[in-house]
Amino acid sequence: MAVKYKEIADCLEREIRGGKFDQTKKLPTEEELIKNFEVSRNTIRKAINQLVNLGLIYQVQGSGMFLREKSETDTINLGSLRGLTKDLTSKLIETKILDLHVLEADEAKAKQLRCEVGTKLYYIKRLRIVDNEPFSIEISYFKKDIVPYLNKDIASSSIYSYLIEDLKLNIGFADKVINCEKVDEASARLLQVNLLDPALIIENTVCLSNGTIFELSKSIFHFQKAKILNRINFK
Template sequence: MAVKYKEIADALEQEIRSGKYDAARKLPTEEELITQFGVSRNTVRRAVNQLVNRGYIYQVQGSGMFLRDKSATDYINLGSLRGLTKDLSPDRIHTEVLDLHTMEAGSETAGRLNCEAGTMLYYIKRLRLVDEEPFSIEISCFNKNIVPYLNKDIASSSIYSYLIDDLKLSIGFADKVITSDQIGVVNAGLLQVKALDPALIVENTVCLTNGTVFEYSQSIFHYKKAKLLNRISFK
C-alpha cells in the first residue's frame, strides 16, 4: 500500500510542475495543507520534507515554504526514482522496448538483487529517445516474486507508474552508483555514437520501504546529451 505522505508529496509535486504556484512562488501554509488533505501535521511535514529532498521547495522559518528557482532545466534529477517521465515532458520522450523476457538470476545478478540464484526475473532492455534522438539505454532486472507481471505495453511507458498505481508497491529508497566507461559496439550503434566513445553509466539498486530489493538497473547515457542534477539541502 502506498505511503500517505508520499501520495501527498506526489500530488503537490504535480501541482508545482503544472505551474499552479508560479505566481505566488509559495506553497499553502501547513494548516491549509492539513485541511486540504485531511491528514495529521506530522504527515504534512513528512510530505514537505519529500519536496525539499526532491529539490522543489525550501523552507524559511516563520515565513513559509517557497518554490526553488527553475534555473536548471533539461536535466535528469538524481534524487528521483522515476527517471525521464518525471524529469522531461512526456511528449518529448519515446521508448523502444528492445528486449523483454523472463530469466533465472545468475550469481552476480542474484547478489545485486539480494535474492537466491535461480530466482525468476524480468529482464528489460529499452532505448529512450528524447526529441526523437537517442538519449539512453536502460537495462533493468525485476524480481518476479515482487513484480509478477510486465509486458511490452507497460515497458513502453512508465514502469514506475505501473508499479505504484497498479501493483501498489511502496517504493522506499535506492542506491545510485555513477561511473564512466567506454561504450561497446552494440550499444554505440543504438546511441548513434562510435564504439569506445565515453558513456555515463548510472546503476540503481531500488528497495521497497521494508528494505526488500526489487530492481537492479543500469542506464547508459549518450555522453553529449545527458545532464544530471542532484539538489542538496544543507542540514
C-alpha cells in the same frame, strides 16, 4: 498500499509541476495543508520533506514554503526515481523495447538482488529516444514475485508510474553508482556514437520501504546529451 505522506507529496508534486502555485511561488501553510488533507502535522511534514528532497521547494522559517526556480535546461534528477518522463517534462520521449523476457537469477544476480539462485526476474532492455535522437540505453531486472506482470505496453511508457499507481508499491530508497565507461559496438550503434566513445553510466539498486531489493538497473547515457542535477539541502 502507498504511505499517506507519499500520496500527499505526489499530489503536491503534480500541482507544482502543473503550475498551480506559479503565481504565488509558495505552497499553502502547514496548517492549511493539515486541514485540506485531513492528516496529522507529522504526515504533512514528511510530505514536505519529500518535496524538499526532490528539489521542488525550500522552507524559510517563519515565512513558509517556497517553490524553487526551475532549471533552465532539462536535466536528470539524481534524487528522483521517477525516470525520464518525469525529469524531461518538456521533451518528446519515445521508448523502443529491445528485449523483454523472464529469466532465472544466476549467482551474480542473486547476490546483487539478495535472493535465491533461480529466482524469476523480468529482464528489460530499452532504448530511450528524446526529441527524435537516441538518449540512453536502460537495462533493468525486476523480481517477478514483487512485480508479477510486465509487458511491452507497460515498458514502453513509464514503468515507475505503473509500479506506484497500479501495483501500489511502497518504494523506499535506492543506491546509485555513477561512473564512465567506453561504449561497446552494440551500444555505440544504438546511441549513434563512435566505438569506444565515453558514456555516462548510472547503476541503481532500488528497495521497497521495508528494505527489500526489487530492482537492479543500469542506464547508459549519450555522453553529449545527458546532464545530471543533484540538488543539495543544508540543514
